Amino acid sequence: MTRVVAQGTFDILHPGHAHYLSEAAAMGEELHVIVARRENVTHKDPPVLPNRQRRDMVAALDPVDDARVGHPEDFFVPIRDIDPDVIALGFDQHHDEEALADALADAGIDCEVRRASGREKRFDGELLSTGRIVDRICAERCDSD
Template identity: 45%
Template sequence: MKRVLATGTFDILHPGHVFFLSSARALGDELYVLVARDSMIRHKAKPIVPEIQRLEMISSLKVVDKAMLGSEKDIFDPLYEIDPDIIVLGHDQTFDIEELQKSLKEKGFKAKVIRIDESLKCPLYSSGRIVNKILERYCESQD
């Protein structure tokens, strides 16, 4: 049985997230998802939706077999429990595949890292685009 792991912030759940997770699920038999902890997000603005609610949303998707919060200390800690065969990165995730693969090997993991380069082509495929649309609609109409 091939276990796939996907990770992300998953703030303001949208069709791009569903596309990413469905693409990840197609690579194996089980899909585990790590939802980033608020305290560990440093590469972009803190999420609008609290981590527990983001976890509940991801857990409710049919394509996800198990979702859990990531570690607040070491991003690799949950991998000891999950033991993935494949770790999937999204097109916009900043990890360097070679560096991540090397770190995994050093920690004793045999998982293969794969990036899904495709993204959903629709107007609201990202949290940022959704936020901008809300601001455009509700803030500009206030002028």
């Protein structure tokens, strides 16, 4: 059985997330998702929603067999627990594939790193980014005072 791991922040779920997780699931027979802890998100604004809520929403999606919140200190702890054959990166995730593969090898974890394709917008105004969704909400609903 080919076990796949996908990971991300998954703050406000959108069609890009659904595309990523569907592609990740197609890379094997079992999809495990690691949801980044709010306190560990340093490459962009931290998520608005709590860790558990984001995990619960991801776990509810059809392609996902298991979802968990990442380890508070060590990225490799859940990877070792899951023992994946493939780590699927999202189309626009900040990870460098080669650097991740090297770090996994250095940690004694034998798995392949693949990147999912991007999802094309299907209509004008479709938002495929949590940041853009938040920006739109603020632009349309927040007071400017």
